[in-house]
Amino acid sequence: MLTRRVVVCLDVQGGRVVKGTQFVNLRDVGDPVELATRYEREGADEIVFLDISASAEERGTLLDVARRTAERLFVPLTIGGGIRSADDVGAALRAGADKVSINSAAVARPAVLTEAAERFGAQCVVASIDAKWNGGAGWRVYVKGGREATALDVVDWAVECVRRGAGEILLTSIDRDGARTGYDLELTRVVAQAVHVPVVASGGAGSAADVCAVLDRGGADAALLAGILHDGVTTVGAVKQAMRTACLPVRAA
Amino acid sequence: MRVIVFDYGAGNLHSLVKALESAYVEVGVETDPVRAVARTTDVLVLPGVGAFGAAAERLAPGRDAMRAAIADGLPTIGICLGMQLLFDGSDEGTGAGLGVIPGRVTRLHAARVPQIGWNEVTPVSADPLFASAPVPMAYYANSYVCRPVSAAAVLAWTEHEGDRFPAAVRAGRAVGVQFHPEKSSAPGVAFLHAFLRDARTTERS
Structure with missing residues (x-):
């Protein structure tokens, strides 16, 4: 049986890890x-690097970071941020990524998901979706690092991404990002029920209990963690222990 | 000992190369399938990212040479897609595999595909490779799985949503693993080292 995954996300800018709330107020964390590699030792099942600057001039910096990381990291590494084309996906994979997440570029041109999946396999194509509650109309897809609304409904878009070749959905609640009030369980649940690929829930983790809630009641395959680990609020080990207590299948570190 | 990773054009080879190099062997990356199995190659590695059709196309010009080298006893390890290339063919794409192990590659019978994440590796018997380097839990990322004609080829099984399929197979000195040892943390790296140790003791004359 597949275990539920604890995914540690590092927002990278200019070759450093930074963290902010709701995509602003960034500060350096290492x-x-x-x-x-520290998080791998602590038991993280996967690492994600999100290039939050995503400018052309910093792309080389991120690929260099990926290369140096892949030489020392022996759990999967996902890279996202500013990926525009199947060629960009290829460059990230060759630099050291195992998976590549595509966000704004997929909204602008959904065929990029198909092109990447056909060349490299669906298992390395992650559709990253930033979702914001839109009142009675459900959740709306946002792009450009959460700054720009689109007309897309999150559930419809998730289904479309999978149809076009995405092998995994990285679902971020903009409303909860950095707030530490818990994942958006309802959002996660409706998306996880609508697609047949793994869903990684992101945004809002405040405690190990929140992680258990999104994996159990939210139906997520994996939970993404960042700030509460970087700040020492909890540890990967404590999160996995809580998962074990909650009878969720877990990989022993 | 010279280990050659056949690079068929897709994917992250850094972790794999580093994991192999940490066993103090010389590791080369070769894009030409004929040169990949030159007499100077002691161990062949078929890495694991990409789509079957594209990989089979890159393999095609050297398919006969590689098949002959493996039949001749070249220690070989195929990882994920590389394992699938040891079989006859795949429903994922056109083109011929190496046909080292009789059988085909078909899609996982499960609601959630691809299988992405950590899953079990259950050895069938006291296989020396898994006995010396157990990998109880390994990282998989696959939509397709190998269906060998004979279960005798299977070294270890795993299961996803009720579909049981080989986690590892062997034909002579060729081993295939559906999981990614280079992404399965310390036990996965130790497994690669154990494979290389075995290969060293059975080097081609």
């Missing part, structure tokens, strides 16, 4: 290679 070196990406050091942090990634």
Whole structure:
């Protein structure tokens, strides 16, 4: 049986790991290679690097970080941020990523998901979706790091991404990002029920109990954690212990 | 000992190369399938990212040479897609596999596909490879799985949503693993080292 995954996310800017709330108020929290390998030792099942600057001039910096990380990291590494084309996906994979997440570019041109999946396999194509509650109309897809609303409904878009070749959905609640009030269980549940690929829930983790809730009641396959680990609020080990207590299948570190 | 990773054009080879190098062997990456199995190659590695059709196409010009080298006893390890290439063919794409192990590659019978994440590796018997380097839990990322004609080829099984399929197979000195040892943390790296130790003791003359 597949275990539920604890995924540690490192927001990378200019070769450093940073963390903010709702995509702003960024502060430096450390070196990406050091942090990634430390989290592997602590039992993280996967690492994600999100290039939050995503400018062309910093792309080379991120690929260099990925290369140095992949040489020392022996759990899967996902890279996202500013990926525009199947060629970009190829460059990230060759640099050291095992999976690549695509966000704004997929909204602008959904065929990029198909092109990447056909060339590299669906298992390395992650559709990253930033969702914001839109009142009675459900959740709306946002792009450009959460700054720009689209006309897309989150559930419809998730289904479309999978149809076009995405092998995994990274679902971030903009409303909860950095708030530490718990994941958006309802959002996660409706998306996880609508698609047949793994859903990684992101945004809002405040405690180990929140992680258990999104994996259990939210139906997520994996939970993404960042700030509460970087700040020492909890540890990967404590989260996994809580999962074990909640009878969720877990990989022993 | 010279280990050659056949690079068929897709994917992250850094972790795999580093994991192999940490066993103090010389590791080369070769994009030409004929040169990949030159007489100077002691161990062949078929890495694990990409789509079957594209990989089979890159393999095609060297398919006969590689098949002959493996039949001749070249220690080989195929990882994920690389394991699938040891079989006859795949429903994922056109083109021929190496046909080292009789059988086909078909889609996982499960609601959630691809299988992405950590799953069990259950050895069938006291296989020396898994006995020396157990990998109770390994990282998988696959939509397709190998269906060998004979279960005798299977070294270890795993299961996803009720579909039981080989986690590892062997034909002579060729081993295939559906999981990614290079992404399965310390036990996975130790497994690769154990494979290389075995290969060293059975090097081609």
